[in-house]
Amino acid sequence: MPHTARPLSPHLQVYRWQIQMVTSIVHRATGIALAVGSLLVVGALLALASGPESWACVTRHAGAWYGLVFLFGWTWALAYHLLNGVRHLVQDAGFGYAISQFVRNGWLVVFGSFILTAATWGVLAARGVFA
């Protein structure tokens, strides 16, 4: 960082919040969160490999109220990053760049992530995850 008090170019704090920047920021944030979560996936696999006792520890924490809250948030982060990732691939192919389309598919991803999360947990509830 500069040591002199030079004027800096405008950054996040000077802009009005809008869907275009929020989808981008949240994509990065969920990406970082999912990268951390991937370590837990490996932890669970190692627990499954090392025996029933360590696996019981995983399922006990995953099934506790804080585990379920955590998993719910994880599901949403994954759903969002998945859908917005598809949006990025579509944009990479050169589609959906007009401002109106960009805003619309941004909101589509946001609400799609809520629907996908709700649908996943609907199936989980039907399979007795809260029982």
Add this chain to the structure above:
Amino acid sequence: MSTPNRLRSPLKRAIGLGSAKYGTQHFVVQRISAVALFFLVIYVVGLLVSLVGADYATARATVAHPCHAVLLCAFLVAMFWHAQLGLQVVIEDYVHAPGLALVVQMLVRFACVLAALAGLFAIVRIAAGASA
């Protein structure tokens, strides 16, 4: 392309690869792993949902099945590769001290490779049927 490119030979364009010397490799691999993860994530979430309420033996036997074991290995490799590429860009954008950035980039790579190897080791151990 525009006029200047017509003055360059195809060879010049092929061996140039820009100032970083690896051209669009980062961009391309990030997208290839993204496409792979699109399918693998849907599969893994489906597998996890199907395992709700399963006991230890069932969970272990499921992961040990050759199809699941191979797909889970593919998932781990794609996931940690994709995570490393993504975190690399985040660090490039926000960590401005060159020394710190180098250290953090190396730590992220080490962590991703180690975690991927640990996960693969666990799956192989489960699939090979080694007891606890």
